[in-house]
Amino acid sequence: MSFSEADLAALWLTLRLASSVTFVLLLLGTPIAWWLARTNSWWKGPVASVVALPLVLPPTVLGFYLLMLMGPQGVIGQFTQSLGLGTLPFTFWGLVVASVLYSMPFVVQPIQNAIEALGNRPLEVAATLRAGPWDRFFSIVLPLARPGFITAAVLGFAHTVGEFGVVLMIGGNIPGETRVVSVQIYDHVEALDYGQAHTLSLLMIAFSFLVLLGLYGLQRKQASPMGKEH
Amino acid sequence: MQLLPVICLVLSGLLARPLWADPVRIAVASNFTLPMKQLVADYEKTTGNKVSMSFGSSGKFYAQIMNGAPFQVFFSADQAKPQALERANMIVPNSRFTYAIGALALWSAQPGFIDTQLYTLRQGNFRKIALANPKLAPYGAAAAEVLAKLNLVDATRAKWVQGENIAQTYQFVSTGNAELGFVALSQIMSHGNVDRGSSWVVPAELYQPIKQDAVLLNNGAHSPGAQALLAFIRSEQARSVIESYGYQTP
CATH class of the missing domain: 3.40.190.10 (Periplasmic binding protein-like II)
Structure with missing residues (x-):
């Protein structure tokens, strides 16, 4: 197995993208998951549905509308231009924004499930001990819901690595900026370079398998002590 | 019944x-x-x-x-x-x-953006220029050839955005995300006329015929x-x- 310089650039870019997206998703997804887990509001259903939309929508729909919305005539495009940032398609940060939307359910849902599983009791006990909301989050929720957060981070990262349709629609195939591994593989196949396509594809299969293997191993380890509590 | x-x-x-x-x-x-x-x-x-x-x-x-x-x-x-x-x-x-x-055209969705002297293209007064991936698509290879003949490859390369095929390249230009781009003349022509934006039909001597x-x-x-x-x-x-x-x- 040998990788060309372009392959390595695509791999490095993919890692950068997935890490940035995972970071942003944990920051954004945690409050959303928290709210969804604890609210009784009428808005719970609609918000949960919007978050889960990328699970069922074809990536082309998301990519097509992001291209329109983030373009010079689009609402988001006009906003970013008014901030002096230019427009987002064909940039690394454009991909980050798109991937955050696309991978959101993979991060929100595990965290939400973990928080729901905690129930109200530990938080109420902590409140009677005069723990403030931040204190309760960092010393109760975060440690107890840790498996949920780890699952969320791993899935968010892996799903971004595996992204293709949205990136193809708004990326513009710029080396080192938007040409991620999945697009690079597609290029190799289109150019009839099947040897190169195999090398990268096998790497992706190995990576995905190891990620999932690690995740299921982790869940099994977590399952036993959790089981005793119930 | x-x-x-x-x-x-x-x-x-x-x-x-x-x-x-x-x-x-x-x-x-x-x-x-x-x-x-x-x-x-x-x-x-x-x-x-x-x-x-x-x-x-x-x-x-x-x-x-x-x-x-x-x-x-x-x-x-x-x-x-x-x-x-x-x-x-x-x-x-x-x-x-x-x-x-096939014939190649430089096209912009904005009227008046492309002039016959190619002032905009030569001066680089744009953020992004779209072309089909030269490695994959014959229209992309032709576009790269034209830019080479005009001595504009180095000046424009940082602004290239590449479509996987000519349809996607057209999409980048028609949504305005790239101000201009090399598309197939067939995509912007109907009944013998170009009816939208501004364009330059690339002279055939600037690229190998796209058979x-x-x-x-x-x-x-x-x-x-x-x-x-x-x-x-x-x-x-x-x-x-x-x-x-x-x-x-x-």
Whole structure:
């Protein structure tokens, strides 16, 4: 197995993208998951549905509308231009924004499930001990819901690595900026370079398998002590 | 009572079916989408035969045909892929022919953005310029060749955004995400006119002719429908349609 310089650039870019997206998703997804887990509001259903939309929508729909919305005539495009940032398609940060939307359910849902599983009791006990909301989050929720957060981070990262349709629609195939591994593989196949396509594809299969293997191993380890509590 | 007309309708439908009832399945390079739709509409109207069209990039179709896709005719965006299929004995011998010679245009969705002196292009007064990936698409290779002839490769390279095929390149320009880009003339031309934005039809001496070949695939060897369609594509009537979209015919 040998990788060309372009392959390595695509791999490095993919890692950068997935890490940035995972970071942003944990920051954004945690409050959303928290709210969804604890609210009784009428808005719970609609918000949960919007978050889960990328699970069922074809990536082309998301990519097509992001291209329109983030373009010079689009609402988001006009906003970013008014901030002096230019427009987002064909940039690394454009991909980050798109991937955050696309991978959101993979991060929100595990965290939400973990928080729901905690129930109200530990938080109420902590409140009677005069723990403030931040204190309760960092010393109760975060440690107890840790498996949920780890699952969320791993899935968010892996799903971004595996992204293709949205990136193809708004990326513009710029080396080192938007040409991620999945697009690079597609290029190799289109150019009839099947040897190169195999090398990268096998790497992706190995990576995905190891990620999932690690995740299921982790869940099994977590399952036993959790089981005793119930 | 109400059943009778239905039965009549079904029977008449059955009787009206041509000899080869299954539609001819064809794979068409995306740059030829508009003319092919028009051609197939004309063909279906005159013959009553049905055609099922798939549009996409030639490279993907090549891979699919090599792996058993049920297409009977392949209209490629280049000559290389039909030739490769020929070498692999995937086509009916001697069925390869050039059905169109593509033309390239520099196009912007904004009126007045592109002038005949190419001032905007030469001065670099734009953020992004779209072209099809030169490695994959013949229109992309032609675009890169034009920029090289104009000595503008180094000056513009940092602003390139590449579509996977010419359809995506068109999409980047038409949504304004790239202010200008090299597209197929056929994409912006209808009835012999360019009706949107501003454009420059690239002079033919600036790039190698984009010869597009079609082949009758082994799947279509015994299909009278596929052969009839190919005969139609070579007819005078079809050639004038193809030319009205900015292509030349051999």
